[in-house]
Amino acid sequence: xxxxxxxxxxxxxxxxxxxxxxxxxxxxxxxxxxxxxxxxxxxxxxxxxxxxxxxxxxxxxxxxxxxxxxxxxxxxxxxxxxxxxxxxxxxxxxxxxxxxxxxxxxxxxxxxxxxxxxxxxxxxxxxxxxxxxxxxxxxxxxxxxxxxxxxxxxxxxxxxxxxxxxxxxxxxxxxxxxxxxxxxxxxxxxxxxxxxxxxxxxxxxxxxxxxxxxxxx
Amino acid sequence: xxxxxxxxxxxxxxxxxxxxxxxxxxxxxxxxxxxxxxxxxxxxxxxxxxxxxxxxxxxxxxxxxxxxxxxxxxxxxxxxxxxxxxxxxxxxxxxxxxxxxxxxxxxxxxxxxxxxxxxxxxxxxxxxxxxxxxxxxxxxxxxxxxxxxxxxxxxxxxxxxxxxxxxxxxxxxxxxxxxxxxxxxxxxxxxxxxxxxxxxxxxxxxxxxxxxxxxxxxxxxxxxxxxxxxxxxxxxxxxxxxxxxxxxxxxxxxxxxxxxxxxxxxxxxxxxxxxxxxxxxxxxxxxxxxxxxxxxxxxxxxxxxxxxxxxxxxxxxxxxxxxxxxxxxxxxxxxxxxxxxxxxxxxxxxxxxxxxxxxxxxxxxxxxxxxxxxxxxxxxxxxxxxxxxxxxxxxxxxxxxxxxxxxxxxxxxxxxxxxxxxxxxxxxxxxxxxxxxxxxxxxxxxxxxxxxxxxxxxxxxxxxxxxxxxxx
Numbered sequence: 001x002x003x004x005x006x007x008x009x010x011x012x013x014x015x016x017x018x019x020x021x022x023x024x025x026x027x028x029x030x031x032x033x034x035x036x037x038x039x040x041x042x043x044x045x046x047x048x049x050x051x052x053x054x055x056x057x058x059x060x061x062x063x064x065x066x067x068x069x070x071x072x073x074x075x076x077x078x079x080x081x082x083x084x085x086x087x088x089x090x091x092x093x094x095x096x097x098x099x100x101x102x103x104x105x106x107x108x109x110x111x112x113x114x115x116x117x118x119x120x121x122x123x124x125x126x127x128x129x130x131x132x133x134x135x136x137x138x139x140x141x142x143x144x145x146x147x148x149x150x151x152x153x154x155x156x157x158x159x160x161x162x163x164x165x166x167x168x169x170x171x172x173x174x175x176x177x178x179x180x181x182x183x184x185x186x187x188x189x190x191x192x193x194x195x196x197x198x199x200x201x202x203x204x205x206x207x208x209x210x211x212x213x214x215x216x217x
Numbered sequence: 218x219x220x221x222x223x224x225x226x227x228x229x230x231x232x233x234x235x236x237x238x239x240x241x242x243x244x245x246x247x248x249x250x251x252x253x254x255x256x257x258x259x260x261x262x263x264x265x266x267x268x269x270x271x272x273x274x275x276x277x278x279x280x281x282x283x284x285x286x287x288x289x290x291x292x293x294x295x296x297x298x299x300x301x302x303x304x305x306x307x308x309x310x311x312x313x314x315x316x317x318x319x320x321x322x323x324x325x326x327x328x329x330x331x332x333x334x335x336x337x338x339x340x341x342x343x344x345x346x347x348x349x350x351x352x353x354x355x356x357x358x359x360x361x362x363x364x365x366x367x368x369x370x371x372x373x374x375x376x377x378x379x380x381x382x383x384x385x386x387x388x389x390x391x392x393x394x395x396x397x398x399x400x401x402x403x404x405x406x407x408x409x410x411x412x413x414x415x416x417x418x419x420x421x422x423x424x425x426x427x428x429x430x431x432x433x434x435x436x437x438x439x440x441x442x443x444x445x446x447x448x449x450x451x452x453x454x455x456x457x458x459x460x461x462x463x464x465x466x467x468x469x470x471x472x473x474x475x476x477x478x479x480x481x482x483x484x485x486x487x488x489x490x491x492x493x494x495x496x497x498x499x500x501x502x503x504x505x506x507x508x509x510x511x512x513x514x515x516x517x518x519x520x521x522x523x524x525x526x527x528x529x530x531x532x533x534x535x536x537x538x539x540x541x542x543x544x545x546x547x548x549x550x551x552x553x554x555x556x557x558x559x560x561x562x563x564x565x566x567x568x569x570x571x572x573x574x575x576x577x578x579x580x581x582x583x584x585x586x587x588x589x590x591x592x593x594x595x596x597x598x599x600x601x602x603x604x605x606x607x608x609x610x611x612x613x614x615x616x617x618x619x620x621x622x623x624x625x626x627x628x629x630x631x632x633x634x635x636x637x638x639x640x641x642x643x644x645x646x647x648x649x650x651x652x653x654x655x656x657x658x659x660x661x662x663x664x665x666x667x668x669x670x671x672x673x674x675x676x677x678x679x680x681x682x683x684x685x686x687x688x689x
Contacts, residue, residue, distance in 0.1 A: 055505040055506070057505075058504035058505055059504040059505070059507065060458075060504060101426040101427075101432050102426065104456050104460055104509075107459065107460075108459065108507050112507070150391060151322075151361065151363075151367050151370070151391075152367050152368070152392070155367065180322065180576065181322050183334070198506070198507055198508070200507065
C-alpha cells in the first residue's frame with residue numbers, strides 16, 4: 001500500500017501533524033486501519049526503538065514519536081473492528097511501593113512503556129501493596145510493575161507477591177520489579193516474574209511477560 | 218595539614234554576581250508562587266507560626282522575607298572535630314576538605330576485580346583505608362551493607378566509622394530512629410551532648426525526596442539536628458528534564474529553592490542552626506541511557522557559585538565517576554570534578570570514590586583520588602615570589618650555561634616539588650622492572666598493602682562497649 005511508507009517515515013520523524021493527516025487518508029481511502037497500524041505506525045515505532053537503543057535517538061525524540069503515533073491512533077481506533085486493540089502491547093499498572101516517595105525512575109519507565117504502545121495506569125508513589133492489586137483487577141492488566149529505591153521499602157515486594165497468592169490471583173497477573181537496590185537475584189527471591197535494570201530493559205521485560213501471559217492463558 | 222588551603226590561589230568565578238542574584242530571585246519566586254508540600258506536622262506548625270501562607274493543596278508559600286531572614290541568621294562558619302575533639306575541619310571560605318560518599322549498593326572488590334553486593338566488612342575496610350589516606354579528611358560509610366538486617370544497617374555503618382578511624386563523620390540514615398541512635402553515639406564519644414554541640418564530631422547528610430516535596434523522615438531529622446545545633450546538609454536533587462527544568466539555571470534554582478525550605482525550617486526551629494548548603498543539585502539525566510549522570514560538565518560550577526553567593530559553608534561533590542571501572546574515564550572524571558569543586562570553593566567535597574553514577578564504590582578509586590587531591594593541593598598552594606625563589610643572584614653567578622644541579626639552592630628547595638606515590642614517572646625500562654602495571658592494577662596492590670598494614674588508633678575499651686550498646 002503506497003500509504004504505509006509515508007506513515008513509517010512520519011512516525012520515525014515524530015511528525016504528529018503528518019501522522020494524523022495520513023491516518024485520515026487511511027480512513028478516507030477505505031484502507032484497512034489495522035494494516036495501516038501494523039505495517040505503518042508500529043513498524044515506524046520499531047525503527048524508533050532501534051534508533052533509541054543505538055543511542056541515535058534521545059528520550060524526548062522517542063516520546064515525540066510515540067505521541068505522534070498516539071494521535072494517529074485516536075483517528076484510527078473508532079474504525080477498528082470488534083476486538084481489535086490497534087496494536088496495544090499490553091496493560092501495566094505501575095507505582096512506587098509503599099513508604100517510598102521516589103518516583104523518578106518509575107516515571108521514566110512509565111514514559112518508555114507508553115512509548116512502546118503499552119497502556120499504563122500510574123498509581124504514583126507510596127502505593128499500598130493492596131492498591132496495586134485492586135487496580136490490576138479493576139483494569140484487568142497484564143503486568144503489575146513495582147518500583148523501590150530504598151532497601152527498606154524494597155522489602156514490600158515479596159508482600160505484593162504473597163498477597164496475590166493469598167487472594168488466589170497469582171496466576172492472573174505478571175509481576176515485575178525494579179529500582180536502584182533491586183537485583184535480578186532479589187527479584188527471584190521476591191517471587192517476581194521479571195526485572196528491569198533500567199527503563200529500556202523494563203520495557204523488554206514487560207513485552208516478554210505480556211507474551212507469556214497471553215500465550216500461556 | 219589536611220585539606221586544601223586556597224588562601225592565595227586560583228579560584229573560579231563561574232557566575233557573575235548578577236547571574237547568582239537572578240538564580241536566587243528565581244528560587245524565592247518558586248517558593249512564593251508554587252510553594253512546597255510539607256509532610257511533617259511539626260514543620261508545618263513552625264511555618265504556620267511564622268505566618269507562612271498555605272495554598273490550595275496544602276502548599277506552603279514561603280515569603281522572600283522569611284528566606285532572607287533565615288540566610289542572615291544561619292552561621293557562616295562551622296567547625297567539625299575528630300574523635301579526639303580536635304578542630305580539624307574549619308568550614309570557611311578557601312578551606313576545602315574531601316571525604317567519601319555513602320550507601321553504594323555495590324562494591325568493586327579490589328581483590329577479585331568483580332562487582333558484587335556490599336557487606337559490613339566492606340564498610341570496615343573503606344573506613345580503615347580512608348583513615349590511612351592522608352588527603353581524605355572526613356568519613357562517609359561508602360557502602361550500604363547487604364549482609365545485615367536493613368533496619369540495623371545505618372547504626373552499624375556509624376559504629377564502623379567510629380571504631381575504624383578518628384576522622385570526622387558525615388552520616389546518613391534512612392529513618393529518623395537510626396538518626397537518634399547515631400547522634401547519641403557521637404555524643405557519647407564527645408563526652409556528652411553539650412560538649413558535642415560545641416565540638417561536633419559528626420554531621421548529617423539529609424537527602425530530601427524532591428525540592429517541593431519534603432518527606433517526614435527528612436524533616437524530622439532536620440528539626441532534631443537543628444534543635445541540637447548539629448550541622449547538616451538538606452539536599453533535594455533535581456534530575457534535569459525529569460523532575461525539573463532541563464536547563465542548568467532552572468534546575469539549580471528549583472533545587473536551591475528546596476534547600477532554602479530546609480534552611481528556613483532549621484532557623485525557625487533554632488536560630489543559628491548550622492546548615493551546610495550545596496547551592497542546588499541539578500543532576501544531568503542522560504536522555505540516551507536513562508541514567509542520572511554524576512559527572513556531566515553542566516553539574517559543576519553553578520552549584521558552588523550559588524553556595525559562595527550565600528557565604529554559607531558549601532557542600533560539594535567530586536572524585537566520582539559514571540564509569541563502571543576505575544579506568545581512564547574514571548580517572549579523567551575524578552580529576553576534573555575534584556578540580557572544578559576545589560576551584561569553585563566547595564568546603565566539604567563528598568562522593569570521592571563513587572563509581573557508576575553512585576551505584577558502586579571502589580577502594581582503588583578512593584586511593585587514586587587521594588593522589589589527585591594531593592596534586593590539586595600542591596597546585597592550589599600557589600607560588601612564592603621573592604628574592605630566594607627568583608634566585609637572580611644564582612642565575613647571574615652561574616651564567617648562560619649554568620649547571621644548577623650541584624648548587625646549595627637546589628638542595629635547599631628540591632623537596633618543595635610535588636612527587637607522586639601512585640602515578641609513575643619512571644623511564645620505560647624502570648617502570649617495567651618496578652611492576653609494569655597500569656595505575657589501576659598498581660593501586661589494587663597499594664590498597665591491599667594499606668589494609669594489611671594500617672592499624673587505626675584504637676577506641677578506648679569503655680567507649681567501645683558503650684558504642685556497641687547504643688548501635689548494636
